[in-house]
Amino acid sequence: MQHQPILGTGERCPVLSRANAGAREFLVAQSRFRHLNRGESLYLSDTPARCCYVIVRGWMKRYRILPNGAEAVIRLHPAGETLGFMDALRGQLYSAGAEAIAPSVLLEVPVSAIERQIKADPDFARLLLTQSYEHIDELHDQVESLKCRTGVQRLAKFLLREVRERNGRYLVVLPYERNLVAAYLGLKPESLSRAFAKLRNTGVRSTREGIEIDDLDALREISVDDCSEAWRREA
Amino acid sequence: MQHQPILGTGERCPVLSRANAGAREFLVAQSRFRHLNRGESLYLSDTPARCCYVIVRGWMKRYRILPNGAEAVIRLHPAGETLGFMDALRGQLYSAGAEAIAPSVLLEVPVSAIERQIKADPDFARLLLTQSYEHIDELHDQVESLKCRTGVQRLAKFLLREVRERNGRYLVVLPYERNLVAAYLGLKPESLSRAFAKLRNTGVRSTREGIEIDDLDALREISVDDCSEAWRREA
DNA sequence: CGCCCTCTTGAACCAGTTCAAGCGCAGTGG
DNA sequence: CCACTGCGCTTGAACTGGTTCAAGAGGGCG
Numbered sequence: 001m002q003h004q005p006i007l008g009t010g011e012r013c014p015v016l017s018r019a020n021a022g023a024r025e026f027l028v029a030q031s032r033f034r035h036l037n038r039g040e041s042l043y044l045s046d047t048p049a050r051c052c053y054v055i056v057r058g059w060m061k062r063y064r065i066l067p068n069g070a071e072a073v074i075r076l077h078p079a080g081e082t083l084g085f086m087d088a089l090r091g092q093l094y095s096a097g098a099e100a101i102a103p104s105v106l107l108e109v110p111v112s113a114i115e116r117q118i119k120a121d122p123d124f125a126r127l128l129l130t131q132s133y134e135h136i137d138e139l140h141d142q143v144e145s146l147k148c149r150t151g152v153q154r155l156a157k158f159l160l161r162e163v164r165e166r167n168g169r170y171l172v173v174l175p176y177e178r179n180l181v182a183a184y185l186g187l188k189p190e191s192l193s194r195a196f197a198k199l200r201n202t203g204v205r206s207t208r209e210g211i212e213i214d215d216l217d218a219l220r221e222i223s224v225d226d227c228s229e230a231w232r233r234e235a
Numbered sequence: 236m237q238h239q240p241i242l243g244t245g246e247r248c249p250v251l252s253r254a255n256a257g258a259r260e261f262l263v264a265q266s267r268f269r270h271l272n273r274g275e276s277l278y279l280s281d282t283p284a285r286c287c288y289v290i291v292r293g294w295m296k297r298y299r300i301l302p303n304g305a306e307a308v309i310r311l312h313p314a315g316e317t318l319g320f321m322d323a324l325r326g327q328l329y330s331a332g333a334e335a336i337a338p339s340v341l342l343e344v345p346v347s348a349i350e351r352q353i354k355a356d357p358d359f360a361r362l363l364l365t366q367s368y369e370h371i372d373e374l375h376d377q378v379e380s381l382k383c384r385t386g387v388q389r390l391a392k393f394l395l396r397e398v399r400e401r402n403g404r405y406l407v408v409l410p411y412e413r414n415l416v417a418a419y420l421g422l423k424p425e426s427l428s429r430a431f432a433k434l435r436n437t438g439v440r441s442t443r444e445g446i447e448i449d450d451l452d453a454l455r456e457i458s459v460d461d462c463s464e465a466w467r468r469e470a
Numbered sequence: 471c472g473c474c475c476t477c478t479t480g481a482a483c484c485a486g487t488t489c490a491a492g493c494g495c496a497g498t499g500g
Numbered sequence: 501c502c503a504c505t506g507c508g509c510t511t512g513a514a515c516t517g518g519t520t521c522a523a524g525a526g527g528g529c530g
């Protein structure tokens with residue numbers, strides 16, 4: 001925790017960074033930090049939702065276990081996002097489990113503190129509303145993709161969202177296993193592997209540093225338009 | 236419009252019915268009604284979001300047109316739900332189109348009125364927050380289903396959600412075409428038809444009045460239990 | 471009556487899964 | 501140091517769920 005940015009400054013936190021100083025101070029005073037290793041659970045589905053969380057560092061997944069034993073990965077959350085507000089503020093059980101998929105640090109805020117802050121500060125509720133709308137945006141995108149795009153297209157879109165430029169090269173560095181990417185995209189690991197194989201003809205290569213992409217436009221082409229079929233050349 | 240319930244009583248509206256009388260009166264005074272026939276657009280995607288809507292009567296769909304021409308039906312909204320709050324309150328363009336799929340009546344509220352009400356009444360923002368969380372619930376369910384269930388299972392779940400008892404019989408009355416159900420479930424119309432055919436052996440029959448279900452438990456069984464027991468794995 | 475529109479059915483085809491085998495690599499223990 | 505093992509990832513072959521294309525049945529309506 002020693003090198004972690006002081007949370008009060010909250011540069012990377014969409015909730016705290018937009019709250020006023022008083023709100024930040026109050027909330028942080030009420031909270032504690034949680035440190036999780038990869039694979040550790042933050043909370044389980046269908047347990048009482050008493051705390052809200054802000055991801056300070058790391059990556060979290062939210063998932064559900066279906067009655068038939070299958071696991072549905074709802075979302076992969078980067079640092080800066082929030083967890084559990086929705087269930088806790090409604091006094092419900094958690095509607096999905098949350099688990100660290102990379103070493104993570106979380107700020108744990110009791111619902112009661114959030115409740116009090118909402119009552120005290122009208123802007124704060126508005127903040128949470130904006131926050132929840134961003135969450136909805138992502139879910140809309142997922143639903144759209146799952147209903148109308150193939151696995152390869154969803155992968156292409158995923159890579160385009162995660163790609164970062166580094167001295168002239170385009171890299172996607174996954175801080176978690178491909179397994180999880182597969183589940184998130186609604187594919188089996190084998191299918192993801194094949195999807196990557198298809199993109200290989202379009203300049204998507206796995207290197208030591210991560211996944212390197214030669215031609216972003218070609219990827220965009222694929223993610224948008226199945227008919228381009230540039231990558232089918234070989235088959 | 237003469238026989239429509241006075242909106243101030245707002246029995247069926249999760250936003251207005253939970254707001255206090257003052258808020259209701261103010262908002263309704265600022266608003267006007269819109270009447271749409273089946274197929275008429277309320278607003279198009281990527282146009283400025285200046286109004287929020289409450290569905291007073293009817294059914295609406297929200298959809299996106301993808302670059303390749305495909306239409307993704309995001310949600311089917313019954314009376315009582317809201318439309319456009321998310322985009323309007325953020326001052327964005329509408330992130331999806333909205334269209335009547337049955338004759339509908341909507342209350343059109345300018346964002347400015349909502350904004351003012353939020354500022355004036357701290358409970359109102361909290362109300363919208365709760366509302367948006369319910370929206371998220373539904374999207375979570377969809378993502379879960381799309382990632383982990385087959386078309387037949389999704390249909391079974393859909394029917395279970397829409398079924399109503401009427402003098403001892405279980406009926407699903409669809410106020411819109413099957414075509415739309417297919418799109419909502421992420422299937423082609425032909426596949427939906429086949430899915431119905433499969434459920435026919437489980438006591439799901441199309442009658443004149445609608446879709447009649449003999450055995451709810453059998454349907455639940457199907458929606459939950461992929462008949463493949465994928466648990467072989469003896470250590 | 472014929473026309474349109476929705477829904478259904480059939481057959482070929484494609485996308486993604488399942489099962490099984492194999493590879494590369496990190497960690498462990500001899 | 502190497503061999504063993506476990507795990508993440510890949511690949512192949514057979515298979516299933518869903519799509520596509522095409523044809524046909526039924527119902528409402530001018």
